[in-house]
Amino acid sequence: MPKTLVEKILSNKVKHDVKPGDTIVADVDFTACHDGSGPLALRLMKKRNWDGVFDPKKVMFCTEFGPSPAKELSNEHSLIRNFAMKHNCYWHEGGTGNIHTHLLEDYVKCGDLIVAGDSHTTTHGALGAFATGMGSTDMLCVLRMGKTWLKVPESYLVQVDGELPKGVYSKEIFLKLLKDIKSDGAIYKALEFKGSTIESLSMDARFTISNMGVEAGAKVAIMETDETTEKFLEKMGRKNDYQKIKADDNAKYAKTIKIDATKLEPMVAAPHYVENGELVRNIKDLKVDIVFLGSCTNGRLEDLHIAADILKGKKVAPWIRFIVIPNSHKVYLEAFKDGTFTTLAEAGAMIQAPNCGPCMGVHQGIPGDGEIVVSTQNRNFKGRMGNPNAFVYLASPATAAATALKGYLTDPREVL
Amino acid sequence: MLKGRYEGKAWKFGDNVSTDSIAPGRLMHLRSNPEEFAKHVLEDANPEFPKNVKPGDFIVADSNFGCGSSREIAPLIIKLSGVAAVLAKSFGRIFYRNAINNGMLLIECDTGKIKEGDMLIVDFDKAEITKKDDKEFRETFNLQKTEKVIVNAGGLLDYISSNNSLDDI
Numbered sequence: 001m002p003k004t005l006v007e008k009i010l011s012n013k014v015k016h017d018v019k020p021g022d023t024i025v026a027d028v029d030f031t032a033c034h035d036g037s038g039p040l041a042l043r044l045m046k047k048r049n050w051d052g053v054f055d056p057k058k059v060m061f062c063t064e065f066g067p068s069p070a071k072e073l074s075n076e077h078s079l080i081r082n083f084a085m086k087h088n089c090y091w092h093e094g095g096t097g098n099i100h101t102h103l104l105e106d107y108v109k110c111g112d113l114i115v116a117g118d119s120h121t122t123t124h125g126a127l128g129a130f131a132t133g134m135g136s137t138d139m140l141c142v143l144r145m146g147k148t149w150l151k152v153p154e155s156y157l158v159q160v161d162g163e164l165p166k167g168v169y170s171k172e173i174f175l176k177l178l179k180d181i182k183s184d185g186a187i188y189k190a191l192e193f194k195g196s197t198i199e200s201l202s203m204d205a206r207f208t209i210s211n212m213g214v215e216a217g218a219k220v221a222i223m224e225t226d227e228t229t230e231k232f233l234e235k236m237g238r239k240n241d242y243q244k245i246k247a248d249d250n251a252k253y254a255k256t257i258k259i260d261a262t263k264l265e266p267m268v269a270a271p272h273y274v275e276n277g278e279l280v281r282n283i284k285d286l287k288v289d290i291v292f293l294g295s296c297t298n299g300r301l302e303d304l305h306i307a308a309d310i311l312k313g314k315k316v317a318p319w320i321r322f323i324v325i326p327n328s329h330k331v332y333l334e335a336f337k338d339g340t341f342t343t344l345a346e347a348g349a350m351i352q353a354p355n356c357g358p359c360m361g362v363h364q365g366i367p368g369d370g371e372i373v374v375s376t377q378n379r380n381f382k383g384r385m386g387n388p389n390a391f392v393y394l395a396s397p398a399t400a401a402a403t404a405l406k407g408y409l410t411d412p413r414e415v416l
Numbered sequence: 417m418l419k420g421r422y423e424g425k426a427w428k429f430g431d432n433v434s435t436d437s438i439a440p441g442r443l444m445h446l447r448s449n450p451e452e453f454a455k456h457v458l459e460d461a462n463p464e465f466p467k468n469v470k471p472g473d474f475i476v477a478d479s480n481f482g483c484g485s486s487r488e489i490a491p492l493i494i495k496l497s498g499v500a501a502v503l504a505k506s507f508g509r510i511f512y513r514n515a516i517n518n519g520m521l522l523i524e525c526d527t528g529k530i531k532e533g534d535m536l537i538v539d540f541d542k543a544e545i546t547k548k549d550d551k552e553f554r555e556t557f558n559l560q561k562t563e564k565v566i567v568n569a570g571g572l573l574d575y576i577s578s579n580n581s582l583d584d585i
Contacts, residue, residue, distance in 0.1 A: 073445055076447070119510055133486045183432055273432055382460055
């Protein structure tokens with residue numbers, strides 16, 4: 001039987017052919033927890049008098065809200081830091097990146113089964129991995145036993161073809177998909193992305209799409225691997241982690257969704273739902289208070305470059321708080337070295353250490369009542385950024401930069 | 417347990433109630449103190465809910481309840497608030513796993529004809545929902561095999577403890 005990417009990877013993991021609907025128990029190749037999911041998993045571990053992990057070389061812990069903004073969180077950080085040190089697990093301190101950037105830069109291999117304690121674990125589908133997020137109890141099960149149970153999902157094929165027009169990026173591909181299938185459009189399903197547009201994207205851009213997979217409810221958001229994947233892993237010093245992963249030609253999909261990339265235009269998701277896609281050119285005179293360029297969705301080097309190109313030699317509007325948070329320490333250092341940070345800082349950006357920042361309303365940049373935020377993150381739910389009385393628009397880095405420059409929601413084609 | 421008969425009031429919510437609405441990120445510092453956090457459960461979606469919810473009440477939502485993040489504190493504080501079960505047209509899948517892992521009852525069913533304040537009777541033995549004051553109303557539901565196994569064990573960790581393995585789940 002011809003297989004989808006999901007059927008291929010999971011059949012390979014359990015060493016027999018699986019089909020959608022099957023319940024399987026499979027070994028996890030790598031796992032990670034952050035300061036959101038880790039502390040509860042470790043408290044539950046202690047309560048059961050369990051100690052230690054199945055294999056410290058397959059386990060990473062990190063803090064995302066570091067340096068810590070509150071004493072309660074500092075104590076949670078100590079809990080997972082001490083555990084990681086005691087058991088020789090991989091450890092990344094808050095302020096050096098978010099969980100997904102650590103995973104994709106240092107750990108995830110093509111064809112892996114990845115389970116991590118964060119919903120945006122779908123990000124690693126861009127590396128041809130079956131990667132999905134779970135909560136603390138499931139994570140404890142993985143930490144102790146190195147395995148998890150899964151229901152093999154049906155796959156939807158998302159076929160994206162054509163050249164992206166000027167001012168349009170991978171963010172628009174996913175916002176358009178969400179507008180079409182809605183945020184419950186792929187619950188319990190797998191999204192498999194294919195087509196000439198996907199092939200033309202850099203890894204930085206592909207990660208944006210897979211990252212947002214969970215916003216449509218998907219279990220995984222996976223892509224075939226190619227030369228771009230191989231070059232990325234080589235750049236990360238992990239050439240041997242590359243493997244060609246390809247779906248069979250006649251694989252059966254529960255549904256095919258087509259997106260014509262040539263017809264896309266700059267788009268935002270309006271408050272308070274990710275499925276509220278609207279063309280930027282149709283929203284007039286929207287004065288903005290905060291622009292946030294960062295998060296695990298769009299804080300990579302390419303994203304910073306797109307913003308710097310728009311802002312070079314210019315200043316952001318005087319009323320704008322323009323917050324820039326690079327995705328990882330690697331991105332941070334590269335943006336220092338190549339002058340990107342100088343360009344952004346000269347334009348008026350506040351550049352912060354790599355962490356999750358205000359995306360989840362915990363840290364550095366919470367909006368006030370009635371304030372309008374344009375953010376490159378993945379969620380605009382009511383209250384998401386720490387204030388249920390604020391309004392968050394999700395956008396590409398180009399739309400974010402153009403908006404910072406003008407002070408009003410701005411179509412990036414006006415400034416490119 | 418997925419057995420027996422539960423009676424309580426319906427609190428109605430719409431589509432796409434996210435874990436940010438159930439357990440806001442701005443209160444992340446309370447995650448180590450779930451009892452305190454439970455005083456804020458769903459307050460951004462309905463400020464009356466945490467103040468007036470009674471043990472045995474039901475949350476009744478439209479589609480995609482619990483969409484969003486993997487934070488397990490979301491189903492935990494719903495459980496702490498005394499809610500007997502959550503009924504929705506569909507659930508965010510991580511929320512779904514988190515809830516059943518904690519032995520919480522979730523029912524996927526057509527909630528379109530249930531209104532705020534309806535007195536519901538949920539009967540797990542008959543797998544049906546009826547209303548106390550409306551003899552015409554009857555909805556049936558199916559439970560997933562894995563959900564039954566995990567919830568009836570008292571949650572995933574109890575299941576693992578008593579079976580010493582995950583392999584036959």
